[in-house]
Amino acid sequence: MPFKFKRLKIPDIVLIEPVIFEDERGYFLESYKYSEFKNNGIRENFVQDNQSFSKKNVLRGLHYQIHPMAQAKLIRCVKGRIFDVAVDIRKGSPYYRKWIGIILSEENQNILYIPAGFAHGFCVLSEYAIVFYKTSNEYSPQYERGIIWNDPEIKIEWPVKNPILSDKDKDYPTLNKAENNFKYEKGN
Numbered sequence: 001m002p003f004k005f006k007r008l009k010i011p012d013i014v015l016i017e018p019v020i021f022e023d024e025r026g027y028f029l030e031s032y033k034y035s036e037f038k039n040n041g042i043r044e045n046f047v048q049d050n051q052s053f054s055k056k057n058v059l060r061g062l063h064y065q066i067h068p069m070a071q072a073k074l075i076r077c078v079k080g081r082i083f084d085v086a087v088d089i090r091k092g093s094p095y096y097r098k099w100i101g102i103i104l105s106e107e108n109q110n111i112l113y114i115p116a117g118f119a120h121g122f123c124v125l126s127e128y129a130i131v132f133y134k135t136s137n138e139y140s141p142q143y144e145r146g147i148i149w150n151d152p153e154i155k156i157e158w159p160v161k162n163p164i165l166s167d168k169d170k171d172y173p174t175l176n177k178a179e180n181n182f183k184y185e186k187g188n
Contacts, residue, residue, distance in 0.1 A: 046134035059163030061121015070116035080129030093184035146172035
């Protein structure tokens with residue numbers, strides 16, 4: 001099997017560790033294989049790939065899209081190192097307002113699966129980072145929403161104290177005031 005799937009403290013979020021085949025030429029890994037992901041509970045049909053370049057101390061997020069264009073994501077850091085965060089925003093969830101933070105890097109090659117119903121963001125820990133991610137719905141600006149990165153009720157422990165933010169990310173509301181049409185359903 002080319003992957004190890006680990007459910008995290010919020011069990012709907014999955015850390016995927018690819019098996020890396022290395023030799024004197026370099027390395028090879030599979031970063032996505034539908035059948036393996038499906039057999040491990042990740043059944044999304046990913047329809048869009050995105051890539052971002054960000055400098056050290058840049059923080060992007062916390063972003064999500066509401067229904068009907070909600071997005072599940074598969075995130076990888078292909079160059080550099082990031083602290084990647086997912087926040088459960090599904091009303092009624094036992095993990096509502098809880099967050100997961102994990103290091104993704106070119107060294108560990110790990111992949112993070114975040115289902116719809118979570119806000120996502122990351123900050124760059126290296127001089128720069130290239131982040132690649134798949135989404136289960138196309139980007140739709142009219143459905144895009146966000147939460148302020150330092151929401152005092154979520155209390156994310158970001159490793160960057162004074163991040164570089166976009167104007168849009170600076171102006172997002174707290175989760176209590178953000179538009180959010182996600183409802184928790186057991187087994188969802």
